[in-house]
Amino acid sequence: MEGIESQKLHHGSLYWPTTLPPSQIPSYPSLEGQITAEVAIIGGGITGALCAAVMARSGIKTVLVEGNRVASGSTAANTGLLQFSNDIMLNELAEKIGEAEAVRFYGECRKALVSLAQLDEDIPFETGFHVRSSLYCASTSSDVPKLFKEYSMLRKHGFPVEWGSPHNVGHHLPIRKPAALVTHGDAEINPVKFAHGLIAEAAQKGALIYEHTKVQEVKRVGEKFVITTDFGEIIANRVVRAVGYVPGVSNSTQLKPILKRSYALVTPANSLPDAWPYDCMMWETARPYFYFRTTPDGRLIAGGMDENQADPVTDTDYLVKRTQLLLAELRKLFPGNHWEAEHAWCGTFGESEDDLPFLGETPEQPGIFHALSCGGNGTVYGMIAAEMLRNRILGLDHPMDALLAPKRQIQNRETVLRSV
Structure with missing residues (x-):
């Protein structure tokens, strides 16, 4: 299996790295020699950090390797919005995969926000995690019916939603939007501080963290994996691919972001x-x-x-x-x-084509867990990935195993109905 290639993920003047003075940025050694672990996580961004923190909390022997510095890839360019709503509306997702499955997915996103808050409580410094509400505005008058349909669907299934702009928001927008709804229980973070906090906590609980450790090859040897790096080697029972949008290591042919x-x-x-x-974030239809x-x-x-x-x-x-x-x-x-x-x-x-992340293993690559959090809700998906991985290792099922499986059939619900 091929190694990770170098790819530029952002350009410009990033904000989040400036919020953490260099003297306060934890550093980790490069891997030299051979080590063993139950789980080897490749990628030190926020998804890898979440997986490492959850594994360490569960007492699972874990090693995390990052080719550069942790929290320096896409995580540093993340704007830090956490929502249970997704780029695809609940009612639109229901038309694709069925109402029950769509509601289950939105419910898992909402639970992930609670889990993220719980993880944040154990980080000994401020990470910028704050509970927020989201103002979702209709961009044009023609979008009002679909926004109201979304409100009705969310309310029907017990999600915390209100119709209309709150008084302290609406009259401060000089240009009035045709309509809006407000969801509660969302959050915001400083993704760089949050990732560093998670990794530091994982290390404190026994996880091994290595920076400037580029993976050259991943191969299966019997029932284990051998991960070869520049100057070292990891023997692990499972591999987690949390490298975001960097091409390379063990990329299943089914993963096509x-x-x-x-x-x-x-x-x-x-x-x-x-x-x-x-306490209010804003986005539009x-x-x-x-x-x-x-x-x-x-x-x-x-x-x-x-x-x-x-x-x-x-x-x-x-x-x-x-x-x-x-x-x-x-x-x-x-x-x-x-x-x-x-x-x-x-x-x-x-x-992704169906607006869902790719999380889990594929039949062609058993033992390799893909954590590819496609979409604008990447941190929330990363939390779901970490919990799915933990359950997998403990021999437990997870409600999202089938829906988010990397090798899934992507089709519209209408196609399914026509075939019945």
Whole structure:
């Protein structure tokens, strides 16, 4: 099986790394020699960190290896929004896979948010984890019926949702949106601090962490795997592929994420619009959608302008132009504010054909657990992946095993109904 290739995942001025002084960034050695473990996690981003933390908590002997520094890949370009709602609405997902399965998936996303909060409680420093509400706006009048349909579906199945903008939000938007709903129980994080906290906790509980350790080869030898790195070797019973959108190691032929790029910016501190509530994030029904969230020091993190290109833009002038378009969206919402970007970047992200992540093993690669969190809800999916992996090792089933299996049949529910 091939090794991991080098791929640039983001370009520009990232914000999150600046929030952690260099003296406070934990460092880990490179792997030298041979070690053994029950689970070998390849990838030190937030998904790998979640898997390591959950494994260590469960007493499972774990090693995590990262080719560069932990929390330096896509995690550093993550805007830190955590929601149980997904890029695909609940009612639209129900049309594809059936209402019961769609509700089960949304329910697992909501439970994952609770699990993330519980993990955060054990991290001994502030990670920026805060419970938030999400304002979901209809971009145009024609989107109002589908937004109300979504509200009705969410309410029918007991999800915490309200119709309309809350009073302290609605009258502060100079340009009124045609309609909106609010979901409660979402959250935000500083993804870099959160990933570092999870990995530090995992290490404290016995997990072995190695940075600057590039995997050259993964091969099965009998019932075990031999993971060869630059200067060392890992013998493990299971391998977790948590390398995000980097191609390479043990990539099942069934995993075909649709790679795109997106843009984000961060405004200076104390630039929050007058009276906009810190506890509210905003996104919209248009695809690709514009969104923003706040930070505790009064910044806005805004993003969108997705493009059908796999690699992040490296043309500085082009990045400036896309950043100006994001600022223009903020000016539409808050024309009375002066907007500028203190940080701006472009990053690669992935989607799947059915808007669900690829989590689990495939028949062609038993023992290799794929943790590919496609979509805008990657951290939530990473939490689900960690819990699925734990159950797998403990010999327990998980409600998402079949639905999120990497080798699944992707088809529209209408096709199924026509064949019955």
